[in-house]
Amino acid sequence: MSTNIVVKDLDLFYGDFQALHSVSLDIEENQVTALIGPSGCGKSTFIRTLNRMNDLIDSVKITGEVLYHGEDIYDSESDVIELRKRVGMVFQKPNPFPMSVYENVAYGPKIHGKSNRTELDILVEKSLRGAALWDEVKDRLDKPATGLSGGQQQRLCIARTLAVEPEVVLMDEPTSALDPMSTSKIEDLIDQLKLNYTIVIVTHNMQQAGRISDKTCFFLNGYIEEIGSTDQIFFNPQSSKTEDYISGKFG
Amino acid sequence: MEISRSTRKIHRREKTAKAVIWGLSALTIFILFWIIGFILIRGFYSNKEVRYDFTGYTEETIPLDDQHGVIFVAHSKLRIKDITTEDLQTLYTSPIRELNTWGDFTGQDIYCKPAVYLEPSEFNSAVQKLLLGNSALDDWKSYTVKKNSSEEILEYVGNTPGGLGYIPAEDAYLIDKKVQIIPVRDMVLQVNPSVTDIVNNRSLQAVTMDQLNSILRGDVANWNQIDGPELPLVLGLSSSINLSEQLDGISHSVTAMDSRASMLSFLEHTPGALLMSRFGDIDTHDFELLSVDRIERGRNLTLAFILEKPAGGDAGGISYFIINTLILIILTLLFSTPVGVMAAIYLVEYAKQGPFVRILRMGTETLAGIPSIVFGLFGRIFFVKILGLGIGFLSSTLTVTLMILPTLVRTSEEALKAVPKNLREGSLAMGATRFQTIMRVVIPAASPGILTGIILAVGRVVGETAILLYTLGSGYDLVRNLSSPARVLSLHLYLLFSEAVSFDRAFATATVLIFMVLITNLLTKKLIRKQSVYS
Ligand SMILES: Nc1ncnc2c1ncn2[C@@H]1O[C@H](COP(=O)(O)OP(=O)(O)OP(=O)(O)O)[C@@H](O)[C@H]1O
Ligand SMILES: [Mg+2]
Numbered sequence: 001m002s003t004n005i006v007v008k009d010l011d012l013f014y015g016d017f018q019a020l021h022s023v024s025l026d027i028e029e030n031q032v033t034a035l036i037g038p039s040g041c042g043k044s045t046f047i048r049t050l051n052r053m054n055d056l057i058d059s060v061k062i063t064g065e066v067l068y069h070g071e072d073i074y075d076s077e078s079d080v081i082e083l084r085k086r087v088g089m090v091f092q093k094p095n096p097f098p099m100s101v102y103e104n105v106a107y108g109p110k111i112h113g114k115s116n117r118t119e120l121d122i123l124v125e126k127s128l129r130g131a132a133l134w135d136e137v138k139d140r141l142d143k144p145a146t147g148l149s150g151g152q153q154q155r156l157c158i159a160r161t162l163a164v165e166p167e168v169v170l171m172d173e174p175t176s177a178l179d180p181m182s183t184s185k186i187e188d189l190i191d192q193l194k195l196n197y198t199i200v201i202v203t204h205n206m207q208q209a210g211r212i213s214d215k216t217c218f219f220l221n222g223y224i225e226e227i228g229s230t231d232q233i234f235f236n237p238q239s240s241k242t243e244d245y246i247s248g249k250f251g
Numbered sequence: 252m253e254i255s256r257s258t259r260k261i262h263r264r265e266k267t268a269k270a271v272i273w274g275l276s277a278l279t280i281f282i283l284f285w286i287i288g289f290i291l292i293r294g295f296y297s298n299k300e301v302r303y304d305f306t307g308y309t310e311e312t313i314p315l316d317d318q319h320g321v322i323f324v325a326h327s328k329l330r331i332k333d334i335t336t337e338d339l340q341t342l343y344t345s346p347i348r349e350l351n352t353w354g355d356f357t358g359q360d361i362y363c364k365p366a367v368y369l370e371p372s373e374f375n376s377a378v379q380k381l382l383l384g385n386s387a388l389d390d391w392k393s394y395t396v397k398k399n400s401s402e403e404i405l406e407y408v409g410n411t412p413g414g415l416g417y418i419p420a421e422d423a424y425l426i427d428k429k430v431q432i433i434p435v436r437d438m439v440l441q442v443n444p445s446v447t448d449i450v451n452n453r454s455l456q457a458v459t460m461d462q463l464n465s466i467l468r469g470d471v472a473n474w475n476q477i478d479g480p481e482l483p484l485v486l487g488l489s490s491s492i493n494l495s496e497q498l499d500g501i502s503h504s505v506t507a508m509d510s511r512a513s514m515l516s517f518l519e520h521t522p523g524a525l526l527m528s529r530f531g532d533i534d535t536h537d538f539e540l541l542s543v544d545r546i547e548r549g550r551n552l553t554l555a556f557i558l559e560k561p562a563g564g565d566a567g568g569i570s571y572f573i574i575n576t577l578i579l580i581i582l583t584l585l586f587s588t589p590v591g592v593m594a595a596i597y598l599v600e601y602a603k604q605g606p607f608v609r610i611l612r613m614g615t616e617t618l619a620g621i622p623s624i625v626f627g628l629f630g631r632i633f634f635v636k637i638l639g640l641g642i643g644f645l646s647s648t649l650t651v652t653l654m655i656l657p658t659l660v661r662t663s664e665e666a667l668k669a670v671p672k673n674l675r676e677g678s679l680a681m682g683a684t685r686f687q688t689i690m691r692v693v694i695p696a697a698s699p700g701i702l703t704g705i706i707l708a709v710g711r712v713v714g715e716t717a718i719l720l721y722t723l724g725s726g727y728d729l730v731r732n733l734s735s736p737a738r739v740l741s742l743h744l745y746l747l748f749s750e751a752v753s754f755d756r757a758f759a760t761a762t763v764l765i766f767m768v769l770i771t772n773l774l775t776k777k778l779i780r781k782q783s784v785y786s
Contacts, residue, residue: 053680084682091680095673098696107691108681157677164681 004029004168004198005050005087010064012045012054019045021222022064027168032190032199034209034230037219038250043202046219047170050200051087052080085112088161092173094153096145096160101137104145104156108164123163131159132189151182158189162197169193171201175208187212206246210234218242287765294762297551297755300459300544305335306527307460307545309434312420314491315377320420324408324430330357330555333434336381336530342415343367343382348394352566353413359555360562366404366416369397374419381531401425438492440541441533443524445482446474447541455479457542466525467494474523482523489514489528552759561727561738565752569743569760571729576739576767578730579648580712584705586652591659592694592701598660599667600689612664619657624717626654631721645733647723651715655708662707666700667693699779706775713768716745740764 005027012020019042027033027050035043045054052073054060066073073083085108097104105124106114114120124141128134133155137148145156154174161169171190175183190199190212203209209216209230216233218226218241226233226242237243244250254262312320313336323339325331334356342363345351351363368375383389391397398404401422408414409429418425426432440458447454455478458466462477466486474482490509508514508526511533518524518538525541526533559568602608630650640646670693678688694701724736725746738746740760747757 051680053676056676056679081682081684084680089676089680091673091677093673095671095677097674097677097692107678108683111681111683111687111691160677161681 002029003027004069006065006067006070007049008065008067010046010049010062010066012042012049013059013061014057015059019222020049023222023224025217025224025227027198027200028215029167029198030194030196031214032194032201032212034213034216035200035202035219036204036206036209036216036245037225038245039204041219042222043219044172047089047172047200047202050168050170051084051089053089055080085164086166087168087170088164088166089170089172090154090157090161090174093177094150094157096148096153096156099145100142101145101148101156102141105159105163108160112164127159127163128156130162130193131155132185132192133159149182151178151185154178154182154186155189158186158193162193166197168198168200171199173202173204176204183208206234206248218245220245290758290761290765293754293758294552294765295550296548297758298546298548299755300546302457302542302544303335303436304337304439304540304542305436305530306438306440306463306543307436308438308494309333309436311432311434312423313381313435313437314493315374315381319374319377321374321378321381321417322420322423322426323415323417323433323435324405324426325416325433326408326412326414327429327431328412329353329361329431330359331431331433332549333436336384336435336437339435340382340384343395344388344392348392351394352562354562354566358566360559360567361413363415364396364411364413365392365394366396366398366407366414367391368404369399378417384531405430437529437531438527439530440543441518441526441528441538442541443518443522444538445522446479446525447539448480450480453478455541457544459544460546463543467527485521485524487514487517487521487524487526489526489532491529491532492527551755552762556756556759557763560729561743563727565756569740569763571727572738572740572743572760573763573767575730575737576713576741579644579651579739580709582644582648583651583655583712584708586648587656587659587708588705590652591656591704592663594656594660595663595667596689596694599664600685600693615657615660619661622717623654623711623715624721626650627718627721629653630718635722641734642722642724643734643736644723644730647719648733650718650722651712654715654718655711658711659704659708662704663697663701666697666704669700670696702775702779706772709771709775710768713764713771714741716741720745740767 003026007023007025007027010020010023011018023042023046025033035047037043048054049062049066050073054062062074068083068087072078097107099107102124105127106120109120109123114123125134125138128137133152136152137156140147145153148156154177158169158174175186178186187208190201193199194214201209201213213230216228216230217224218233218239220241226237226239228238233242234246237246312322314320323334331353338356342351343365345363348362353359353361353363368378379391383391396407398407398416401418402425404416404418405425405427408416409427414430415433416430423432440463442455447456455474458477462471465471466477466484469486471477471484474480474484476484486505488505488507490507506517508517514526514528514533515537518526526538556568557573558570561567561569561571598608598611602611627650630646630653634640634646634649635642640649674692674696675688678692679685683691719739719742723739723742725738725742726736727738728735730737740763744757744760744764747753747760
């Protein structure tokens with residue numbers, strides 16, 4: 001097993017407010033890493049540093065290192081577009097683009113220069129199958145994506161991300177806006193995806209973290225309070241705060 | 252449970268509020284329908300009282316003597332309902348052929364091409380007397396076409412747009428589908444001066460057709476029954492008039508006169524005398540004609556009005572103006588949409604939100620609220636004079652573009668701002684550049700809003716008059732190049748109205764304008780619906 005992303009001493013500031021305090025974390029290949037912690041502790045902020053989505057916010061300042069395959073992604077030479085191609089992201093609220101199902105999935109490949117129709121067709125089908133959505137949408141590929149149900153939309157967003165053929169998929173609370181049925185579909189999907197992708201997932205749902213992740217990282221007030229294998233965090237937490245949080249005493 | 256006092260009070264208040272809201276909305280709807288309905292009804296249906304020197308009684312055959320009569324025929328495409336003998340005289344004696352069009356009578360821009368008999372005959376000289384009447388001519392104008400027989404005249408009239416001719420009544424059986432018989436109005440009214448004297452600051456100006464019908468039936472014994480002076484009404488009738496076709500019960504106490512002298516003396520010596528005679532019976536200079544008001548009803552906006560090309564303000568259709576309006580809309584949108592949307596994209600997506608953008612935004616807001624005539628003034632001085640583009644299509648398009656640009660920027664800006672952040676992030680997270688994201692995700696998502704802005708802009712362009720008055724001129728032609736002066740619907744409407752050319756035409760034009768706006772709205776709504784299913 002090899003390490004995919006290494007985060008070293010990461011500090012992040014929104015203006016004067018420090019949201020992350022010397023965060024260090026290794027993300028292993030083909031594993032699911034869960035980020036848990038109470039609201040406002042910096043999980044989203046952290047996961048967004050991994051594909052430089054925080055660049056979009058003017059006030060953000062970052063120190064420390066995020067090494068992706070050994071290269072610092074915050075280096076001035078680093079190619080953001082290439083990074084985001086390899087480190088994809090799925091958001092909390094499904095955000096399909098205002099186009100057809102097909103076009104949504106083909107969007108990424110198209111902007112990266114693929115235009116051959118048959119190649120695109122194959123890639124779209126593969127990605128939709130990969131997101132366990134193909135059977136449900138294969139007859140309505142040219143219909144607006146906004147006509148899908150919430151859970152289908154979220155899987156479409158996953159398919160869309162897979163179509164770019166990333167190595168890492170970041171998911172920020174991907175099921176928090178969904179019903180239990182859709183949630184369990186996506187959890188099953190994550191189990192599948194783990195074979196081919198490295199996954200980082202933020203979740204407020206302890207059962208979910210316990211079910212699907214290999215490694216769990218507990219954030220508290222911008223610090224990593226505890227980090228370890230999921231079994232260890234859930235069954236044998238070292239910190240009393242971790243224990244309190246997992247057992248639902250706060251958060 | 253008993254309804255408590257406070258509940259009852261709340262109920263009462265709610266009921267009052269509901270009544271007020273209901274009343275106000277009903278009022279709004281009523282006003283809306285009333286205005287649009289009024290314009291549409293006037294646009295489609297004209298109903299007006301027109302004052303003539305002739306009575307409204309028409310005859311297909313004008314008697315020349317006891318046995319003979321004449322029938323006037325015209326090309327079948329002419330939209331003519333009837334014509335007065337005086338107008339026929341004008342058409343046959345117009346000094347310049349080029350001025351001789353059907354425009355005044357039918358609204359059609361077609362030259363009148365009169366035909367006459369070549370051979371002098373009793374019939375021909377009788378008609379000649381009827382048509383040349385008081386004019387100094389003693390022979391036909393050179394532009395009249397001479398034919399030898401009724402067949403030839405009918406053939407000529409049937410095959411010549413604008414053709415006009417006459418045939419003896421006994422040849423009526425020769426008439427085919429290619430020509431139509433024009434009913435002629437030949438009867439006029441004259442009165443003894445006592446009838447039109449000013450009494451109590453009022454004098455009788457005209458009678459309506461209804462009043463005239465009553466008079467002929469013998470129902471009016473005194474002029475004061477029809478707003479005239481206190482005078483007994485004495486009716487005299489030229490013996491050549493036979494109204495039995497039009498009015499069944501003519502009063503029997505009518506004096507029928509057959510000589511000019513007897514008519515003249517009747518008019519001169521009988522206080523309260525009313526004489527109905529033929530136009531040619533009596534010299535109109537001796538006694539003034541009493542005007543007749545006729546109510547004319549009929550379709551106003553016709554397909555022909557929409558499709559025909561304009562000929563001055565009072566004849567022809569408005570097809571060119573419609574096309575010009577469409578070209579103006581398309582050109583302004585072509586200029587303004589890319590600029591406006593790009594400016595909005597810059598302001599929303601790229602510009603650093605600081606004082607500079609705030610000032611820009613305030614500027615566009617102010618410009619959006621400035622009356623268009625100010626833009627017209629600017630365009631007149633800047634585009635027409637300083638840039639030397641002259642009055643014409645380019646100057647006006649540029650000025651109108653400037654006028655709608657601020658609105659377009661503002662609405663596009665709002666539309667772009669309303670696109671959720673997570674759509675942008677979704678695209679960026681896949682490695683799209685900012686530009687790709689804007690072009691492929693943000694603009695499509697904002698397009699319903701942008702389109703709404705565009706409809707508003709189209710509405711303003713369609714309704715714009717002030718700017719065009721300054722920069723477009725008022726030619727009747729189709730826009731052929733960018734510097735040609737032209738007319739668009741709203742401007743045409745304004746000019747029709749301000750020059751009091753014709754209210755019928757003004758309302759018909761207004762109706763077309765309303766429908767144009769309606770159609771653009773419907774089309775765009777459809778577009779928006781199609782667009783917004785995606786977002
Ligand atoms: N754009 C921003 N500007 C300023 N402060 C921010 C910004 N985004 C987040 N923060 C702050 O950073 C801290 C961490 O926020 P973050 O969104 O990472 O929390 P989170 O753990 O994802 O919370 P949640 O579980 O509610 O999603 C919070 O205190 C938040 O107020
Ligand atoms: Mg979050």
